[in-house]
Amino acid sequence: MTALDLTRPTGQHTRRGDRTYRASRHAHPIKYLLPLVKESTPMIVVMRSTATEEDLAAVIARLEEHGLTGRVTYGEERNIVGVIGANIPPTLREELELLNGVQEAVRITRPYKLAAREFHPHNTVVDVCGIPVGGPGCVIIAGPCAVESEEQIVTTARAVRAAGATMLRGGAFKPRSSPYTFRGLGEQGLKLLALAREETGLPVVTEVMTPTDVELVARYADVLQIGARNMQNYQLLEEVGRTGMPVLLKRGLSATFEEWLLSAEYIIAQGNPNVILCERGIRTFETATRNTMDLNAVALAKRRTHLPIIADPSHGTGKWYLVQPLALAALAAGADGIIVEVHPDPDRATSDGGQSLTCENFAALVPQLASVAGAVGRAIVAQEVAAGR
Ligand code: PEP
Ligand code: MN
Numbered sequence: 001m002t003a004l005d006l007t008r009p010t011g012q013h014t015r016r017g018d019r020t021y022r023a024s025r026h027a028h029p030i031k032y033l034l035p036l037v038k039e040s041t042p043m044i045v046v047m048r049s050t051a052t053e054e055d056l057a058a059v060i061a062r063l064e065e066h067g068l069t070g071r072v073t074y075g076e077e078r079n080i081v082g083v084i085g086a087n088i089p090p091t092l093r094e095e096l097e098l099l100n101g102v103q104e105a106v107r108i109t110r111p112y113k114l115a116a117r118e119f120h121p122h123n124t125v126v127d128v129c130g131i132p133v134g135g136p137g138c139v140i141i142a143g144p145c146a147v148e149s150e151e152q153i154v155t156t157a158r159a160v161r162a163a164g165a166t167m168l169r170g171g172a173f174k175p176r177s178s179p180y181t182f183r184g185l186g187e188q189g190l191k192l193l194a195l196a197r198e199e200t201g202l203p204v205v206t207e208v209m210t211p212t213d214v215e216l217v218a219r220y221a222d223v224l225q226i227g228a229r230n231m232q233n234y235q236l237l238e239e240v241g242r243t244g245m246p247v248l249l250k251r252g253l254s255a256t257f258e259e260w261l262l263s264a265e266y267i268i269a270q271g272n273p274n275v276i277l278c279e280r281g282i283r284t285f286e287t288a289t290r291n292t293m294d295l296n297a298v299a300l301a302k303r304r305t306h307l308p309i310i311a312d313p314s315h316g317t318g319k320w321y322l323v324q325p326l327a328l329a330a331l332a333a334g335a336d337g338i339i340v341e342v343h344p345d346p347d348r349a350t351s352d353g354g355q356s357l358t359c360e361n362f363a364a365l366v367p368q369l370a371s372v373a374g375a376v377g378r379a380i381v382a383q384e385v386a387a388g389r
Contacts, residue, residue: 033080033114035073036071036082039082041071041113042083042086042108043083043088043092043093043108044081044119045059045082045083045096045104045105045106046078047078047102048102048103049078051078052101055099055100055101056072056081056101058101059099059101059102062099063081066087066092067087069083069084069085070082070084071083071084092105093107115264115268115305115306116304117303117306121306122306123135124306124308125308128167128222129203132381133310134308135336136378137380137382138336139336139337140337140338140340141165141167141205141337141338141340142160142163142169142342143156143168143169143170143342144170144171144341145352145353145355146170146184146189146349147171147172147193148350149192150195153170154195154199155359156168156343156359157196157199157202158200159342159344159359160342161202161383164366164370164380164383165202165366166337166381167203167205167223168196168197168204169205169206171184171189171206171207171351172189172190172192172193173207173209175230182351187216190220190221191220193206203222204220205223205248206224206225207224207225207227208225208226209227209230209236211233211235211239214240218245221245222246223246224240224245224246224247225250225278226240226247226248226249227250231255237249237266240267241267241269243272246274246275246276247267247272247274248310250312251294254283255282257301257304261304277305277308278309278339279293279294279295279301279310279330281317289317289319290315290317290319291316291317292316293317293330295326297309298333298334299333309335310335310336310339311326311327311335312338313327314356315352315355318354319354320346323355323361324364331376332372332376338369341355342356344359366380
């Protein structure tokens with residue numbers, strides 16, 4: 001099903017672009033798939049690139065014999081027939097696959113469609129300034145919970161860069177459970193992140209909390225983070241979807257796997273397939289740790305969706321000394337990377353100090369991550385890739 005390759009670039013997004021954010025030169029395959037998805041298509045028939053008009057007509061005629069309708073979407077490389085109708089005979093798939101020109105017929109059973117593996121069997125590789133997320137390599141995103149000062153963010157960025165991190169994280173807009181705690185430096189924090197990027201070459205991952213801030217944050221960020229508390233803020237999801245930029249979608253505190261994938265669907269349905277899922281722990285009956293890292297979800301994601309998935313053992317555990325074991329476990333479970341909180345002086349951090357690694361602890365973790373990645377046939381994405389952007 002290469003015709004449905006959602007990873008095909010549609011033109012570069014511009015970090016500092018205008019409200020349209022990207023120059024689209026080619027229509028994305030999603031454009032063709034969307035009308036089918038909106039009609040709750042229970043099955044799609046993928047035609048071979050060599051299929052003729054007669055082959056297509058024969059498929060539609062066969063569907064009509066069964067009281068179904070075929071809706072053709074004409075792709076650049078090949079055509080797809082969406083099957084419309086409620087009663088799909090159990091043998092229809094085999095029957096259609098015997099017809100000339102049919103590559104395969106795929107049953108779409110999940111409520112999320114564009115995010116489903118069935119729609120797109122190949123892994124989506126999200127390109128972050130030349131760094132592939134979801135490819136053969138694993139990425140390491142590191143940095144403080146919140147940007148606090150120029151010295152703090154630049155020191156941390158240099159340290160994590162030296163230790164082997166591939167991207168820098170840091171919040172300028174902080175969702176806090178209490179309105180009386182530090183809520184971030186806002187645009188000043190974004191400017192400091194941009195400065196740290198200039199100093200180190202590391203792309204910046206940072207959270208955007210409201211639809212009206214998307215334009216501002218998109219001017220500074222390389223990856224827009226949607227926080228756990230906003231996973232079901234559908235207007236925000238649509239707004240980041242419209243940017244076309246890479247989006248790090250954290251799982252909601254009490255969200256099921258399916259709800260999380262449906263949130264990804266909101267972003268992709270805006271024509272933006274650049275979604276990176278992030279498992280960051282969920283609420284369970286257990287109170288010994290801040291959250292419970294759901295590593296089942298990491299492994300399940302590799303099966304159910306083509307989107308990359310990374311793990312956040314900092315929020316997943318809430319304890320700095322549990323970050324190392326869970327980070328290693330996440331890579332072993334198939335995660336495409338990890339995101340961890342690192343602070344030069346965790347005891348004085350304005351937020352999440354108790355779950356932040358020191359720069360030294362982070363430096364010790366990186367070679368261990370490389371060993372585990374190697375054990376599962378992968379590697380850490382080389383920094384040359386990051387530096388060569
Ligand atoms: C964060 O990354 O600092 C953060 C607030 O994460 P989450 O939304 O997962 O709680
Ligand atoms: Mn945090």
